[in-house]
Amino acid sequence: MTNSAPAPSLDFTINAEQVNDITKAIIKEELEVNNAIAALKPEEQTYENVIPRLIHLENTLSGKIQLVGSLSQISPDAAVREASVAAEKEYEEFSIEQTMRHDLYVVIQGVIDRADRSKLSAEEDRLLTKTERSYRRNGLHLPEEKRNEFKDLRKRLSEVCIEFMKNWSRENSTVKFTKEELEGMDDDFLGGLATEEEDGVKKYVLTMKYPDVRPVLKLCKNENTRKTHVTAFDSRNRENIVLLEEAIQLRRKCAKILGYKSHADYVLEVKMAKSVEAVRNFVDDLAKRLHEPGLKDIEKLKQIKQNEKAARGEEFDGTFNPWDTSYYERILLEKEYSVDQEEIKKYFSLETTIQKMLEIYEKVLGLKFVKVPADKAVVWHPDVQLFECWDAVEDKSFSGYMYLDLFPRDSKYPHAACFPLQPSYLADDGTRVAPIAAMVANFTKPTADKPSLLKHDEVVTLFHELGHVMHHLCGRTRFARFHGTAVEGDFVEAPSQMLENWCYDSKSLKYLSAHFETGEPISDEIIDRIIKAKNVIAALLNLRQLFFGIFDMEIHTSEDDNLDTTKIYNTLREKISLVKAPEGSCGQASFGHLMGGYDSGYYGYMWSKVFSSDMFFTKFEADTLSAETGYSYRKCILEKGGSKDGMDLLVDFLGREPSSDAFMREDIGVQ
Known part of the structure; x- marks a missing residue:
């Protein structure tokens, strides 16, 4: 195995001004290429003059576009987050404008129509088919009058969707209950609620947000309270x-x-x-x-x-x-x-679980992970860990980088997700550009005397999101466009959902678990209960x-x-x-x-x-x-x-x- 990995191709230490500069440079480069293609004389409109330029543009810019867009979710610097949001909006608007350019469409569609498909590789042929299809789906083949009508309808549709989502996210209706009506809810839950006096009676105010609705539906013994809350929940946003x-x-x-x-x-x-x-x-x-x-x-x-x-x-x-x-x-x-999550947690400390999980991925997928020492890793926050990924089966080559950003902090992405930061592709000189992906999550932070402990569903989440990362790290396509998770929308979750099954397999659960104090693996009895409760x-x-x-x-x-x-x-x-x-x-x-x-x-x-x-x-x-x-x-x-x-x-x-x-x-x- 080669000893040294190439330096990561993206710089996460950039400031707000640089985010802005990179975005402007991306737009400038894309616009120049598009303008040049649209301006080609008929005799210059050949496959060689058009398609390789578009492929090169997409390959080389896609990582930078991902980087400036992702920083809004992961950067600890507020100015960088703001710049990233603005960058994403600016690039999105520019992109929509470019995909609707009729002059560009005429040239590229002409080249596609004349291309000798028999001489193309399967990926090139697929690229042309997809390009042609997206033009048709954007209505560029229509006569001008129909194009304008289509554009107006889409503009109105966008407004309607934005309005709907705005109403949905700002929804703030409430229901009020007395303490008796909230029978079964503990003091911790009640203590977190606002209260109001009504005719001398103290009432608890509950919203339609999940942290209020779900515990009531699960725990409240008063059927009428559950009925009132769920009816209000399912009747919200009537507008x-x-x-x-x-x-x-x-x-x-x-x-x-x-x-x-x-x-x-x-x-x-x-x-x-x-x-x-x-x-x-x-x-x-x-x-x-x-x-x-x-x-x-x-x-x-x-x-x-x-x-x-x-x-x-x-x-x-x-x-x-x-x-x-x-x-x-x-x-x-x-x-x-009798599945007790508090008991289960003790067997899954985050560091050990990740280490064991990566060992499973190594064994099953034929990979090798090497942690980069903290003083050598260029990361966006001290909590972030960096791993090199190597092939362990074929040519022992470098396969890419994986970042793990696992703990909550202010203004960070609030759920768990894989952020594909740099797609892999073959560069013009035939060398492979290595992929980069980050897994972002919000698990409990370790304390001085206790590690971060995971409930079973958090172990499942970890396995699932790492599955998306593996999809990214194992990708070997010619073009960035087809790399990793760039599959059909109804297939993208399947590889990760498949990997969740390891979390309900007794052999794997034994392997993954180690009591944070004694190192003992989880008992067969608890494993049995976890597996039975799944269905x-x-x-x-x-x-x-x-x-x-x-x-x-x-x-x-x-x-x-x-x-x-x-x-x-x-x-x-x-x-x-x-x-x-x-x-x-x-x-x-x-x-x-x-x-x-x-x-x-x-x-x-x-x-x-x-x-x-x-x-x-x-x-x-x-x-x-x-x-x-x-x-x-x-x-x-x-x-x-x-x-x-x-x-x-x-x-x-x-x-x-x-x-x-x-x-x-x-x-x-x-x-």
Whole structure:
């Protein structure tokens, strides 16, 4: 193995002024190339004069674009964060303008039309196909009058979506309860709430935010309180109904102008599923197969409800409602599975878990990780760790850099995610530019006398997000455009979801765990409980996800000009999820995914989950630490990125068409 890795190609110590300068330089370079291509004389409009220049531009600028955009989420410097937000906005506006340039389209489309595809590599051919398709999807092939109409519709659609999301994020309605009505809620929870006096009675004020809603639905013993809170929660943002319904009409008009049957057909063209029919078959098949197991889940929870009502001396009316699911699921978990997260935490200290996790990735994927000493690593915050990644199987070459930024701090990205910072590609001289990715999370910080300890679901999160990082580090495409996680939107989660299965595998859990004081591995009994609890009321919970996906498809394939989304939402909710919506509610008005980029795409959560189960249980279940299977997975799935269709990659790896059998058997418990 070579001893020295190249220096990271991105500099995270840049200041706000440099962020601004880099952005200006990116825009200047891109504009110069675009202008030069648009100005070519007809005889100069050749493949060699156009396509390699565009590829070079995209390859060399994509890392810089990622860098200036990511700093808003990770930099500890407020001025840098502000500059990054401004940079992203400026580049986004510039980009939209460039993709709509008709003069550029005419030249590039002409070159694509004349290209001899037989002489191109598979990746070059795919690049041309994708470029051509994005022009068509932007309406550039339309006559000027239609182009302008399309542009106006899209502008209005953007305004409507922004308005919807603004209402959604600023929503501030509340409900008020007395202490008696909040029976079951502990003093810590109550102490964090605002209070008001009403007719001499102290009332607690609860918002529609998750930290208020979820604990009440899970713990509050007063059914009427849960009912009131969930009804208010599902009735919020009523003003968004008209915005959603306008957006659906605008999307349909845009799709029709471009020649698509529906908005869903337009969206799915670039997804792994490809067609409305494929998605319909998928969701309908799952809904059918989950229906009976879902009814059994409800019967099980109803039985618990009946017993609990009797113990409380209350009448049981035989119903099961949306404010019952979380509450009785908790009782079921406590009674039958006694999974104690506080106990589990002691076996998963962050440093040890990461070290063991990387060892699993090394073994399975044929990689080698080397931590860069803190005094040698150029990072954006002292908490950040840097690792080199090397190939350990083929040519022992340097594979890229991984940054871990794992603890909370002010104004940092609040969730867990992989930030792909530098895509890999082949440079003009044939050398490979190494990829760089960061995993960003917010785990509890260690203290002087106690390490950071992870609950089991945090171990799952860690494995999942590191899975995205591996997708990035193992990518081996020619062009930056297809690198790593640049796959279809309904396939991007599948490789990471597959890796979550290691967290429910007894051999892997034993390997990952070590009590932070004694070093003892976790007991078989606790492992058994973790694995058994995984699928508790799985059918019911998955039917809820399916309902969202089916509703999304329904409204985006409808031809009805007077769509009543409330009626469709509430009817489908009862039919698919088996639980009736609260009286008078309008859950779709706060369904942010529909206006935040997941329109006609919500099915993708279940789609990728089903395929991830198929991959794991077909290939890895027999031996989760098999280097042979892992290497095949690295070659067939991770290396290829988006250079082939996701379905083709899946078939290559599985050796057959994918199926939902493993998901039903292993994730739902239905043979």
